[in-house]
Ligand SMILES: Nc1ncnc2c1ncn2[C@@H]1O[C@H](COP(=O)(O)OP(=O)(O)OP(=O)(O)O)[C@@H](O)[C@H]1O
C-alpha cells in the first residue's frame with residue numbers, strides 16, 4: 001500500500017490545501033488545466049486512505065460516464081480499493097440508481113424504462129396527436145424544449161406560470177405527456193432528476209438515509225449544473241454542509257440546457273462557503289496556448305476573474321491555416337495528422353474539434369479516404385443506430401409490453417402488413433379503454449376481429465418471445481430477438497445492410513459482455529429478470545461509452561461541448577469562421593456571444609503541445625456554398641503567439657470590397673463527367689468520383705475497384721475515357 005506522502009506528492013501548495021480541506025463545504029474555483037479534476041480525485045483517495053470515510057460513504061458527481069470511469073481508474077491506481085458499487089457517476093446515472101432502489105415510493109414500476117431524446121420526441125408527438133394540437137403552431141421539438149426546461153427548473157405542469165394562450169397550450173401538453181409517461185411506466189432524462197428530487201423531498205426517511213450515508217459529496221464541472229441539479233445537491237448535502245465543488249465559470253457552456261453559473265454564487269451564499277481555493281498554475285499547456293486562451297476570454301465581461309500561468313515555457317506557436325475551401329481544410333488536417341503520426345504522436349492523443357456536429361461529415365470523408373482510423377466521440381453512437389434501437393425495442397417489449405414507444409417503433413418493422421389505418425384503430429382502442437397499445441392489441445386479437453392478420457402475428461410473436469426468454473441468458477435473449485423478429489433477415493436482404501447486420505451481431509456481443517462484466521457469468525433470466533432492465537438502461541444511459549473506450553488507436557473527433565475536461569497532445573479546431581464559430585445563432589441570443597467565447601476557451605485549452613486553428617474561404621453548408629471570413633476569436637489572439645500557414649495562393653482572388661470570391665472552376669472545365677469510366681496506366685479501369693481543387697491544380701478522385709480510391713492530379717494522371 002502506498003503511503004500518504006506518495007498520494008499527496010507532486011501537488012502544489014494550493015492543490016494540497018484543497019485536497020486536505022476539513023469536512024465542510026468548499027469551492028475550488030480555477031481555470032482550465034489547473035488540476036481541478038486531479039484535486040477532486042486525490043481528495044477522494046486521501047479521505048479513504050486516512051479513514052475519514054469509506055468508498056461507500058461518499059458520492060462523486062461528474063459530467064460524463066467516461067469521466068466517472070476515468071476517475072475510478074485513477075482511484076484504483078492510487079489506492080488498492082474496490083471501487084465497485086461506489087456512487088460515482090453523472091447526475092442522471094445517480095438519480096436512476098436511487099429511483100431503482102425506491103421505485104415504489106417514486107411511483108414507478110420496478111422495470112421502468114428510460115426514454116432517450118428521440119423516444120421522448122415521438123412520445124410527445126403522440127400526445128399532441130391525441131390532443132389534436134396543430135404541430136405547425138406547436139412544433140413538437142419546441143414542446144419538448146419547454147417540458148425539459150420546466151423540469152430542469154423543478155416545475156411540474158401545475159406549478160408553471162402560463163400567461164397567454166400559447167403557453168397554456170404548452171402546459172397542457174406537458175401535463176398530458178406526464179400522464180402518458182406515468183401510465184407507460186417510462187421516464188425521460190429530465191424526469192430522472194425531477195422525480196428523484198421529489199422523492200427525496202417527500203420521503204424524509206429516504207432523504208435521511210442518503211444524507212447519513214454520503215458524508216462527503218464531490219462535484220466536478222460545477223459551473224454547468226442546472227437549477228434542479230443544484231437543488232438536488234442541496235437536499236443531499238445541505239444537512240452536513242459537506243459539498244466539495246470544483247468548477248470554472250469561464251467554462252460554463254451548457255446554458256442552452258439550463259446550466260446556471262449563478263449556482264456558484266448561490267452555493268457560496270447558501271452554504272456560507274468560506275473555503276474558496278483558487279488554483280492558478282496550469283499544468284496542461286505551454287504558455288503560447290495559455291496566453292491565447294487568456295487573451296480570448298478577457299473579452300468577456302461577466303467573469304469571476306482568475307489568473308492562469310504556467311512554468312512550461314512558450315512552446316510552439318499556434319498554427320493558423322486559411323484554406324480556400326472545406327475540402328482543402330480537411331486535406332490540410334489529414335496531412336498534418338500524418339505528419340504528427342510520423343513524429344510519434346499517437347492518434348488517440350490528437351483531437352479534431354468542431355462547433356457543430358454537421359461539420360464532422362467532410363472530415364470523416366477525408367479521413368476515411370486517407371485510411372486514418374478515427375472515432376466520432378459523442379456522435380451517432382452504437383446504441384443510437386436505428387437497427388440497434390429496433391432490436392432493443394423488442395427487448396423492451398419483452399421486459400414491459402406496455403411500453404408504447406417501443407411498440408410503435410417495431411410493430412410494423414420489419415414490415416408485417418400493419419398499416420397506418422390499423423395503427424390508428426389500435427390507438428383509438430387504447431384511448432377508449434385508457435390502456436396501453438399492447439393491451440389494445442391483445443384485446444383486438446382476442447375478439448378475433450377480421451382483417452388483423454398482421455396484428456395477430458405480431459401479438460403471437462411477442463408472446464412467443466416472452467415465453468422463450470425464461471431460462472436463457474441475456475446474450476441468448478439478444479440473439480433470439482434479432483432472429484425471431486426478422487430483423488436479421490431483413491438487413492441481410494438489404495444490399496447496404498452489411499454494417500447493420502454487424503451492428504446487430506455486435507449487440508449480442510454487448511449483451512454477453514454486459515452480463516459477464518456486471519453480474520458474473522452464470523445468470524439466466526429466471527435468476528435475474530432484472531438483468532434485462534439493467535442492460536436496457538445501460539444502453540440508454542451509457543450510449544457510446546464503451547465504443548469510445550475500445551483500445552484501438554484512433555483519431556478523436558468531437559464537438560467542443562464533448563471535449564470538456566479532456567486533453568490531447570495536439571488539437572485541431574476547424575471552421576473557425578464567423579457564423580460557424582461563433583455560431584450565427586449566438587448573435588440573436590442574450591449572452592450568446594459570451595457563451596461562444598467560453599466554448600472557444602474550452603476548445604483552445606484542450607491542447608497540451610500543439611494547437612491548429614483553421615478556417616475556409618468557402619464551404620458547402622446545408623447544400624449551399626457559403627463564403628466565410630476568419631472568426632473574431634482568431635483576431636483576439638495576439639499575433640506574436642501565432643504562425644500563419646497559408647493556403648495555396650493560386651486559389652485566392654479578391655473582389656472589390658475585400659470580399660472573397662472563389663476561383664472559378666465550373667463544371668464545364670472538367671474533362672470528365674462524374675460517373676464517367678476511365679482507364680489509368682497503373683490502376684486499370686475506374687470511375688470518376690469527384691473533383692478537388694481548382695483549374696490550376698485540379699485533382700480528381702477515381703474509384704479503381706479493387707485498387708481502391710485514388711486522388712490523382714489530373715494534369716499528370718493521363719486518364720482515358722472508356
Ligand atoms: N501538481 C501537478 N503536477 C503535475 N501535473 C499536474 C499537477 N496538477 C495537475 N496536473 C496535470 O495537469 C493536467 C490538467 O489537470 P486536470 O485535468 O485535473 O485539470 P482541470 O482543472 O480539471 O482542467 P479542466 O478545466 O479542463 O477540466 C492533467 O494532465 C494533470 O495530470
Ligand SMILES: [Mg+2]
Pocket residue numbers: 036037038565
Ligand atoms: Mg477537469
